[in-house]
Amino acid sequence: MNSIDALKELLYKIADDQLIIGHRNSEWTGIGPILEEDIAFSSMAQDKLGQSEHIYNLLHQLGEADADTVAFTRNAPQFHNCHFVELPIGEYDFSLLRHFLFDFAELLRFEALANSSYQPLAQVAKKFKGEIKYHTMHANTWVYQLSKGNEESKSRMQNVLDKYWSIALGIFEEGPAEDVLISEKIFIGEAALKAKWLEVVVPLLEKCGLTVPEKSTWEPCNGGRIGEHTAHLQPLLDEMSEVYAIDPSADW
Numbered sequence: 001m002n003s004i005d006a007l008k009e010l011l012y013k014i015a016d017d018q019l020i021i022g023h024r025n026s027e028w029t030g031i032g033p034i035l036e037e038d039i040a041f042s043s044m045a046q047d048k049l050g051q052s053e054h055i056y057n058l059l060h061q062l063g064e065a066d067a068d069t070v071a072f073t074r075n076a077p078q079f080h081n082c083h084f085v086e087l088p089i090g091e092y093d094f095s096l097l098r099h100f101l102f103d104f105a106e107l108l109r110f111e112a113l114a115n116s117s118y119q120p121l122a123q124v125a126k127k128f129k130g131e132i133k134y135h136t137m138h139a140n141t142w143v144y145q146l147s148k149g150n151e152e153s154k155s156r157m158q159n160v161l162d163k164y165w166s167i168a169l170g171i172f173e174e175g176p177a178e179d180v181l182i183s184e185k186i187f188i189g190e191a192a193l194k195a196k197w198l199e200v201v202v203p204l205l206e207k208c209g210l211t212v213p214e215k216s217t218w219e220p221c222n223g224g225r226i227g228e229h230t231a232h233l234q235p236l237l238d239e240m241s242e243v244y245a246i247d248p249s250a251d252w
Contacts, residue, residue: 003184006177007118008062009080010187013175013225014109015055016081019071020233021102022048023240027089037092040138044099047131054124061120072244076234077227082170084221086233093146093156094164100139101168101201107132108196117185140204147208158210165213169220172197 001009025045032038056067064070084102089095110132113125146153172194181187202212223229 001177001180003180003186004062006175006180006184007121007186008059008064009175009177010181011055011059011062011121013080013082015052015059015070016079017085017102017106017171018048018052018055020079020081020236021085021098022046022052023236024085024087024089025095025099028092028095033092037142041095041099044135044138047135051128051131054128058120058124068244069248072241073248074237076229076237079227079229079233079237080225081229081233082173082221082224083230084164084167084170086224086230086236087167088232091156093153093160096139096142096146097157097160097164098168099135100143101164102171103132103135103139104201104204105171105193105197107136108200109193112188112193112196116187121186143205143210144208147210154209157208161205161210162213166217166219167221169194169218170222170224173220173222173225175225 022045025041025048028041029038029045032041052071053067056064056070059070060066065073084098087094087098107129110125110129114122114129116122116125143157147157148154172190174190175181178189178191182189205212
């Protein structure tokens with residue numbers, strides 16, 4: 001795989017992650033546990049959608065279709081997002097912990113990409129990392145508060161962590177062009193990113209009084225990066241594209 005194709009694959013998985021988690025987070029609008037969190041999740045969802053558009057625009061500059069076309073006309077097997085972001089929002093404990101685990105991964109990803117040899121991506125990454133820093137602050141505050149709240153809240157947070165930790169590790173599924181991305185200094189690679197993420201999130205979780213599952217039990221949930229998805233993604237895409245599909249040529 002040449003460097004342009006490797007770059008496109010990287011951009012697609014980043015943009016698809018942001019688009020899908022943005023839509024999932026938006027589903028809390030109007031049903032958040034408190035008004036403050038209703039607004040917070042809606043605002044962060046808007047950030048994610050804006051970030052995905054920027055990355056899709058980079059792909060367009062590389063010869064891919066425009067942002068609306070790639071966002072709203074592909075089917076599930078054509079998406080490169082990880083499984084973790086496509087799961088339904090569930091209870092607030094799950095959405096909050098997903099927010100924590102995913103956004104710390106994205107913050108570290110964009111911090112690394114700020115030094116990318118591909119300057120258009122580096123420039124976008126420098127902008128995004130500032131936005132996502134506030135997302136991680138929000139996530140860390142709430143995970144800490146709930147984990148330290150009472151026995152029920154701590155138990156619920158621990159149960160979610162136990163159940164979804166391996167699925168979260170699918171964020172770092174390696175693509176077929178890792179060596180190209182690393183050698184061309186486009187990206188540090190998923191293995192290096194995962195190592196940085198573990199160095200950050202494990203101590204934070206332990207500070208919250210939570211226990212990360214034993215390493216021997218880790219079974220990363222891979223496949224999303226190559227178009228193998230759960231049954232949850234296609235219905236989500238159908239819902240996302242419902243208005244666009246009415247008249248794709250319209251100026252909304």
